[in-house]
Amino acid sequence: MNKSNDVSLSSLRTRHPKVYIKTFGCQMNKADSRRLEEIFISKGYKTADMVWDADVVVFNTCSVREHAENKALSNIGSLKVLKDKNPAVRICVVGCMAQRMQKEIRTSLPHVDFVVGPSKMFELPILIERNEKGIHPDTEETVKVFYEYLPDIIDNKREYSGYVPIMKGCGNFCSYCIVPYVRGREQYRPKEEVLAECAVLAKTGINEIMLLGQTVNSHPDFKSILRETAAIKGIKRVRFVTSYPGKVDRELVDIVRDTPALCNYFHIPVQSGSDDVLKRMNRDYTTDYFMDIAMYIRKQIPAAAISSDFIAGFPGETDRDFEKTLDIVKKVRFDQSFTFKYSPRPMTRAYEWEDDVPLEVKKERLARLNEACSDAAQERNALLVGKKVEILSEGGNSGRTGEYKIVFWEGDPAEPGAEVEVDIKKALPHSLTGRRA
Numbered sequence: 001m002n003k004s005n006d007v008s009l010s011s012l013r014t015r016h017p018k019v020y021i022k023t024f025g026c027q028m029n030k031a032d033s034r035r036l037e038e039i040f041i042s043k044g045y046k047t048a049d050m051v052w053d054a055d056v057v058v059f060n061t062c063s064v065r066e067h068a069e070n071k072a073l074s075n076i077g078s079l080k081v082l083k084d085k086n087p088a089v090r091i092c093v094v095g096c097m098a099q100r101m102q103k104e105i106r107t108s109l110p111h112v113d114f115v116v117g118p119s120k121m122f123e124l125p126i127l128i129e130r131n132e133k134g135i136h137p138d139t140e141e142t143v144k145v146f147y148e149y150l151p152d153i154i155d156n157k158r159e160y161s162g163y164v165p166i167m168k169g170c171g172n173f174c175s176y177c178i179v180p181y182v183r184g185r186e187q188y189r190p191k192e193e194v195l196a197e198c199a200v201l202a203k204t205g206i207n208e209i210m211l212l213g214q215t216v217n218s219h220p221d222f223k224s225i226l227r228e229t230a231a232i233k234g235i236k237r238v239r240f241v242t243s244y245p246g247k248v249d250r251e252l253v254d255i256v257r258d259t260p261a262l263c264n265y266f267h268i269p270v271q272s273g274s275d276d277v278l279k280r281m282n283r284d285y286t287t288d289y290f291m292d293i294a295m296y297i298r299k300q301i302p303a304a305a306i307s308s309d310f311i312a313g314f315p316g317e318t319d320r321d322f323e324k325t326l327d328i329v330k331k332v333r334f335d336q337s338f339t340f341k342y343s344p345r346p347m348t349r350a351y352e353w354e355d356d357v358p359l360e361v362k363k364e365r366l367a368r369l370n371e372a373c374s375d376a377a378q379e380r381n382a383l384l385v386g387k388k389v390e391i392l393s394e395g396g397n398s399g400r401t402g403e404y405k406i407v408f409w410e411g412d413p414a415e416p417g418a419e420v421e422v423d424i425k426k427a428l429p430h431s432l433t434g435r436r437a
């Protein structure tokens with residue numbers, strides 16, 4: 001890829017225009033935002049720290065729940081003030097919601113200049129450039145910018161943690177989920193490409209790799225990717241998210257147990273503790289299978305963190321179904337949990353079904369679930385009080401343990417990526433505090 005400054009944005013009137021990117025979605029979206037930023041930089045842009053400093057504003061959006069969309073929409077709405085003040089600013093909406101609501105955004109938010117879904121998002125700098133030159137985007141063959149170009153362009157970035165997608169999209173079609181519709185079916189990146197990217201990241205000083213995918217463990221070469229990434233010189237920690245529960249097996253747990261650089265951290269979203277609900281969700285594992293694997297993790301790697309996602313109030317969820325979800329929380333004692341009220345998503349199968357759990361009941365279930373999850377997390381975190389733990393600093397006085405627990409410490413701050421030892425003094429449900437050793 002050409003790294004020279006080839007931007008000639010006449011109306012932006014500056015040799016180094018500034019781009020501001022804000023991310024609303026999941027880690028995959030964050031990874032996409034970073035890539036997009038790299039591509040902008042390779043084209044001569046600088047990054048803007050604040051929205052009003054930028055020549056190009058990019059909002060990378062999420063569609064997973066209605067709430068996520070509303071948040072992005074209201075943020076995009078508020079950019080109108082910016083556009084009114086400075087009509088030269090280019091406002092771009094990219095990502096999953098840009099895919100799903102392309103038409104609505106174009107018609108109801110006219111201050112938005114570009115609306116680009118996940119599959120074409122990396123072409124945005126080129127689309128902007130063409131637009132500035134007055135070339136219609138469709139008149140020339142579009143230059144494709146795919147993941148594989150990244151190793152060339154990433155080396156101007158100094159960060160300590162690298163997000164490396166090993167797959168795109170998802171083909172699982174859980175009945176509530178919009179992801180397959182906005183991101184397309186799953187496509188796996190070749191192992192060699194993944195390892196090459198990790199090696200480049202390691203050379204630039206990055207010591208933590210996060211392997212990403214909606215069902216990261218369904219990659220056909222997943223286990224060897226894990227082993228080989230963990231063996232790269234300079235890589236101290238490797239994580240992987242999100243694991244599909246039905247594809248977590250004992251061998252995977254053994255590999256994590258036996259490979260020091262693989263973090264003791266399993267994010268395995270169970271969604272519900274009721275087999276009836278799981279079936280209607282089109283999640284093809286049972287609660288027995290999930291419990292078996294969770295208990296195996298607890299036995300083989302007692303310190304390992306297990307985290308999960310839950311949906312409360314899925315269509316047809318009875319009180320009894322919900323009690324079973326609480327049971328699973330009480331039994332597994334998740335270290336961290338992400339809980340959501342069911343939100344009907346257009347295009348999905350469950351959208352056709354009646355959203356029959358009343359909002360009040362959803363709210364009440366969510367509150368009870370949060371309480372149970374909080375108790376479990378607090379109890380798990382309390383096991384670390386009085387211990388010395390190794391933290392990878394996020395910069396300043398905070399960082400994460402290998403189990404992905406966030407720790408705030410008193411004492412000297414540390415550079416991002418530095419390893420710090422902290423004596424843990426206090427446990428809270430969502431964090432720990434201590435003193436730098």
Ligand code: SAH
Nearest residue numbers: 176177214242269309310340341342343345
């Ligand atoms: N690929 C991951 C999940 C990605 S979406 C997996 O299969 O586990 C992240 C979380 O959002 C999901 O785990 C689920 O708990 C939640 N979620 C997805 N769609 C939802 C919906 N329609 N309503 C409420 N929560 C939803």
Ligand code: SF4
Nearest residue numbers: 170172173174177179
């Ligand atoms: Fe959505 Fe299911 Fe795919 Fe996860 S596995 S992204 S919940 S369809």
Ligand code: F3S
Nearest residue numbers: 025026062063064096
């Ligand atoms: Fe991620 Fe949201 Fe898209 S969860 S894949 S950004 S719909």
